[in-house]
Amino acid sequence: MADLSTNFVGIKSPNPFWLASAPPTDKEYNVRRAFEAGWGGVVWKTLGEEGPPIVNVNGPRYGVIHGADRRVLGINNIELITDRPLQTNLDEMARVKRDFPDRALIASIMVPCEEHAWKAILPRVEDTGCDGIELNFGCPHGMSERGMGSAVGQVPEYIQMVAEWCKAYTYLPVIVKLTPNITDIRYPARAAKRGGADAVSLINTISSITSVNLDTMSPEPSIDGKGSHGGYCGPAVKPIALNMVAEIARDDETRGLPISGIGGVTTWRDAAEFLSLGAGSVQVCTAAMVYGFGIIKEMTAGLSDWMDEKGYTSVSKVTGRAVPNVTDWQYLNLNFVTKARIDQDLCIKCGRCYAACEDTSHQAIAINPGRVFEVKDDECVACNLCIDVCPVEDCITMERLAPGTVDPRTGRRVEANYANWTTHPNNPMSKAAE
Amino acid sequence: MSNTPRTPGVVPGRLDRDALSLNFGDLHPPLDDHEAMVAADRCYFCFDAPCVTACPTSIDIPLFIRQIQADNPGGAAKTIFEANILGGMCARVCPTEQLCEEACVREAAEGRPVQIGRLQRYATDTLMAAGVHPFTRAAPTGKRIAVVGAGPAGLACAHRLALHGHDVVMFDAKEKPGGLNEYGIASYKTVEGFAQAEVEWLMQIGGIELRTGQRLGHELTLDDLRGEYDAVFLGVGLAGVNALRTEGEEHAHVRDAVDFIGELRQSPDLTRMAVGRDVVVIGGGMTAVDAAVQSKLLGAESVTLVYRRGREAMSASSFEQDLAASKGVRIISGAAPVRLIGDAHVAGVEFAYTQDGPDGLRLSDETFTLKADQVLKAIGQHLDGVPGGLDLEGLKIAVQGPGRTSVPGVWAGGDCARGGDDLTVTAVKEGRDAAEDIHALLSRAGR
Secondary structure, three states, X not given: OOEOOEEEOOEEEOOOEEEOOOHHHOOHHHHHHHHHHOOOEEEEEEEOOOXXXXXXXXOOOEEEEEOHHHOEEEEEEOOOOOOOOHHHHHHHHHHHHHHOOOOEEEEXXXXXXXXXXXXXXXXXXXXXXXXXXXXXXXXXXXXXXXXXXXXXXXOHHHHHHHHHHXXXXXXXXXXXXXXXXXXXXXXXXXXXXXXXXXXEEEOOOEEEOOEEEOOOOEEEOOXXXXXXXXXXXOHHHHHHHHHHHHHHHHXXXXXXXXXXXXXXXXXXXHHHHHHXXXXXXXXXXXXXXXXXXXXXXXXXXXXXXXXXXXXOOEHHHHOOOOHHHOOOHHHOOOOOOEXXXXXXXXXXXXXXXXXXXXHHOOOOEEEEOOOEEEEOOOOOOOOOHHHHHOOOOOXXXXXXXXXXXXXXXXXXXXXXXXXXXXXXXXXXXXXXXO | XXXXXXXXXXXXXXXXXXXXXXXXXXXXXXXXXXXXXXXHHOOOXXXXXXXXXXOOOOOOHHHXXXXXXXXXXXXXXXXXXXXXXXXXXXXXXXXXXXXXXXHOHHHHHHOOOOOHXXXXXXXXXXXXHOOXXXXXXXXXXXXXXXXXXXXXXXXXXXXXXXXXXXXXXXXXXXXXXXXXXXXXXXXXXXXXXXXXXHHHHHHOOOOEEEEEOOOEOOOEOHHHHHHHOOEEEEOOOOOEEOOOOOEOOOOEOEXXXXXXXXXXXXXXXXXXXXXXXXXXXXXXXXXXXXXXXXXXXXXXXXXXXXXXXXXXXXXXXXXXXXXXXXXXXXXXXXXXXEEEEEOOEEEEEEEEEEEEEOOEEEEEEEEEEEEOOEEEEOOOEEOOOOOOOOOEEOOEEOOEOOOEOOOOOEXXXXXXXXXXXXXXXXXXXXXXXXXXXXHHHHHHHHO
């Protein structure tokens, strides 16, 4: 059995699966159920400053994108931070931590961008016995209109400033939660690091409108005929999150900065992918909201089984394994020449590869009599679209042309050596460098 | 009412009303909205889709399924009706397992095709339930066309002609329009008076006048029609029923399966529909299966379907054969009747096993006898009288291209015409195509 226990910037948990700060972690009752189900950690629903609690809408809070059979692909959310009194949350956190000392309990915090506000709340949070804090600079809806959440996360200087305050006023590890609603994730990550943050977590939700009701002309979720952009999450956002995690993991300035990966983690495999791109823990929300806390059993078992199969003895051995293989386009090997191959025994003759290639790609698939589809090597640029649209797994594959053979499309011999754009004769920069 | 399945003779009320209503309920209940979405999602939207090729009316199946996926079942229905105005009935009665669903690539891939038939029903039901007729008639052309036979071929032909602005008079020998849809299909395939509802919906196009009780060769003659109308379409079906030509055929309770099915379909109260205790059905087509299954559903204690050739040669599809078996019908293949036994009433049938030899099917010496108090004959139908001057091919009206007969100005389609399988969907295609041909010809003549 692989060891799933995790020590993330000093925060220990029996497995790397934390529930993200979100509706599922809003109160003691839910969090106890989560820990009883086996979750390794919980980032408590974001706390605000002392005072009259936040008010939420009293109509629908969530919008959704469904796939086939109403499978939830993405949810968006206009719920704000906790709408319960601060002290209630703090008391509950203390009780839960006392009863589950082996689990990670992290306090998510969002208070105004003023030093005294942070200075005031941090000692009270420490008193709960929690293991760390997460600065919510991410929520794109509601709170951002009041200068908090993503309004902070979109300004690297603010991130650095608040991180510095927190490092000054608490001994707890500081995790900065980043918003994806920016153009280049590396800037806020660098700012967090400069501010002394122990780690970053990402992504928070993406500003979104899930759909429009075409009868009422209101965006969903609709509150009395009006809608507001919400935060998008769930499987649909995973590719965006993976890229942002990788960008930070391989950036010269932030390389090695611990990352808690968030964004559409639904199964163990998603988690393993986040880990491989540099995450030391993962946070889950939407999958739990859709299926309940029981999914943790699939996640831990799946990750453990896979690690055993691969011989990874601990989570830290997985973290970052794929990072060296994430590179810039200019370094991709242009001498790697492949061609699509269709396995006629597996082909069910739907013709989707043909339609895709003929209409939208390179006219590299022929229909022969009897609906036999064949790749025209002299046209195939190996774009992969045929494989992507083929409904049969492994029916179409990419086969590498052996060095020395001639690519019928270009008429050129395939070279064995690695060669990329930086040295390509068509690249004016490569000539300039000569 | 104290009859049971074991009551001897041909009697009504073997089952109570509740049991009968359960037995004659919808064979395939309609998909609900969510089921339709899930079923539609399985379609791969194939290029040059094999299902379309397999459909005699060439409905753009991937398109209509995509329209269902996109929450536009009304649009899906229009796609269907543009190719096949009887898409609602075809969705119920088509042997889809031999047509579109057999060709579906998911049948090849996993033995589980997209449920094209049921999706088609979902779409067409949605539009028809809304009372919408999605087509508008073209400006009147002043041309008049006689359509003889208000079955699937005639209806399809009449609708398409009316759509193009022609005036159609549609004649039918029976009391009600619909042809085999009304009189010849098992009840559980078209429940709740769907056949009549469909005709009424179809007639909403306007420009079609229906005249029932008008039989070609009796009230009507082809010569008169040719004289009175600009064109004539014959979709008269096969009104003649083949005889067994077997000793004892004249015994009471030996009847044509088509009559039995027709009586059952028209019966307002199935508790009054009589059926034997031991029913023997002779034949191997859809009619035989429909008669056998419905006999069983009416409460017959034993129903045996006997076909002279092997199971694989039966024109009833394997789905139909399985359906019969699942309802408790026993199927015996490779045996032919040699004698019907009985007194005034039939009491049994003696069969001989058959052998397929170089000179055709031969009776062997090995015989067996089945007890029978009712025998239903379903060994095929034929053209009942040939209107003068029409060439025949085989035993049907010879046609060329889109239903042109040997007589100028006369088209034919459906079961009465040569070519294609004797299926509702084939009849629809032939009626539709003849209408287009008539329209093209009349348009040219009118210029």
